[in-house]
Amino acid sequence: MAETVQAPVLHTVPPIALRRRIVNHLMTGVAVFTVILVLAPLIAIFGYLLYRGMGSINWAFLTQTPRPVGEAGGGMANAIVGSAFILALASILGVPIGVGAGIYVAEYGRNRFGDAIRFTADVLNGVPSIVIGIVAYSMVVLYQKHFSALAGGVALAIMMIPTITRTTEDMLLLVPHALREAAYGLGIPRWRATLSITLRTATSGVITGIMLAFARVAGETAPLLFTAFGNQFWNLRANQPTAALPLQIFTYAISPYDEWHRQAWAGALVLIILIVSAVAAVRYVVRRGTFGAA
């Protein structure tokens, strides 16, 4: 739009001073340069991740548990499953509360109290993940007397709730008011209208919000350090320490062994692939689901 204005006017007025023109071009150059500087690490990270990760992933990595130091081979299968387990616990705890709170602020929360919840959710969103780890530690681990998958799940659930609450609210508010009125006009009770009409209409948006929250916590390491703690072996009991993929990457990355570094890269690649494919899969299913219903 800017160019269309610029062209006719500027040719009729006296030419712009050379200094101003140079500054103009210089600043354009600077802007392009910043873009290059910002994209460079992105490309470097993904490139290096693919390069190191692809070279290190193999079948053993995906199916075996870690071997002792010095022995080649082994993998992170227990950490992959452990991560899925902790994330499932977190989702069971966090998703209903998050969606419920979102429904509350969207449908009943047009008042001071709703604002308070909204603001609290925003504040929670900014709490450092390590602090949430401490809270889960003192809430769960201290009572259970040992580290556990449940504590990790609680920590991640606390991190999921604010994101889900806010996106659910946004999505519910996008549903046209006429739809609600039509439902009330048919004599459908409010709760039923909210669940079957409003929430149903906003399903894909709400699920996208859940996936955003999920993707955000899936790579979290800090809150798991002293909750899930990590484990060299298989574990699927909620009250026992459990391995998690990000934790394992961290442990291996700061270790002095080349073999473990290799595995850390493979783990990082698997982690990113899992996150991206989980999000993509759910989006695909949701899109198909809504089309099928329509």
Add this chain to the structure above:
Amino acid sequence: MANSALNRPDMPGPQPAETTKLTAVPPVAGAVAPHLRANGETGDKIFKFLMLLCGLAVLGVLALIVYELMLRSSLSWHNFGIKFFAGQEWDPVQEHFGALPFIYGTLVSSFLALLIAVPLSVGVAVFTTEMCPKVLRGPLSFFVELLAAIPSVVYGLWAIFVLVPLLSGYIQPFLARTLGWTGFFDGPPYGISMLAAGIILAIMIIPIISSITREVLMVVPQHQREAALALGATRWEMIRVGVLRNARAGIMGGIILGLGRALGETMAVTMVIGNTPQIVKSLFAPGHTMASVLANEFSEATGNVYLSALIEIGLALFLVTIVVNALARLLVWTVTGGQPSRANG
């Protein structure tokens, strides 16, 4: 928020009136499945109560965080008082704890990150909104936001194996040669350093700052740009006078939100900062931050005082990030009149 409230007139109001109207009209009332209406009122009450519980849970979680942190850190507060934040000694064996080196590390690494990230993020945002061809706009913002999707532990991994060798091999010797006299770039170039932490933090907060800046720039009215151009401004002058000046408060908000993220960032920093509690002028020296000491020592902390001191650091970190985030949101709200959408991950 203000917008959505506008196009959505108060909805709880009319509802009871409509229900009574329905019962007054026999055919319609009969046509509606009667069991639904019979359940309606109690159902509504139960549903509202359940949703209210979820809403209360959000408030409860925050209250719980504050409560737990204060409860568990009271021992340390009792022992050291306010001097905890001024003490430089961190001696778990003697149980003398002072948090100053960590506060110093957090502040220095975060401000270093801002110093690097702010010009870059604003540059990217200006380029995407004002300069680049429309076709590039979408992909470019997508790629920048992709940076936000990378887990922090992967950043740390990359930093250990790519950034740190790069720093110790090329960048640090260069800085020492050219700027060594300032004292900020002094000492052996190990790579693992405050500088490395600042750089990796900068990379991590660029997507936050630039996406908020972009949003803020996009709400600057088009006529501001046209007015500047009509006065004969070059494109850069138009951006400077018509766009950036109008968006100052919002950009500031984005920067502070980025700061909030940098202050609390844990894993990537822990992996490259060297984890040494000391206050040294040179950025080449290793350091420690409030978040990294928690990550490093919490699960190995023996003794109640030690644990309590660590939790007090957590409490301080929590309070600082809350203040910073509230400030940022206030600033962004004043400009966009709404919520910075999903940019705070």
